[in-house]
Amino acid sequence: MFNNPFSMVVAIVLICAIAGVLRARFKAQHGIYEDEKGKDIRFHDPEADRLRSEVKQLKDRIAVLERVITDERGPRELDREIEKLRDR
Template identity: 60%
Template sequence: MFDNPFSMVVAIVFMVMAATVLKARYKAQHGILEDEDGNERLARPADTAEAARLREDVRALKERVQVLERVITDQRQTNDLSLEIEKLRDR
């Protein structure tokens, strides 16, 4: 299989590269961060003032979407109702 030492070195380098990629993929999927010293820790969202502000923004946007949905639904029902009234007048 390995006729010369060069092909064996290439195979070993390829295996190490593949293992490094698979290791990085595993860490990314499981939220494991590594600092400059090689220490690993789980990534947790920071509970900072900005995170709280973003949560508040999301809550406000959800409320606005609910209001818009309600307005659209009410408007649609009003239009449907006026169309029904016009149909009854035409009879």
């Protein structure tokens, strides 16, 4: 198949082109793009940061609720815990 130099050059160019497309696809999936100088820059999504913060807050609230439900403290302590959740 690769018995002449022309076919070898075509195969090498084709392999490099495929590798470039796969590299660009991988970078795009992970939010990385190149600037004018060819330097890689990671895209910063403020929406993602807001969602991470919200998930953390919800996990904290769930932890408090689990602790309140499983604790065997009195109803007065339960009322305080619920008020803490409302204040957030």
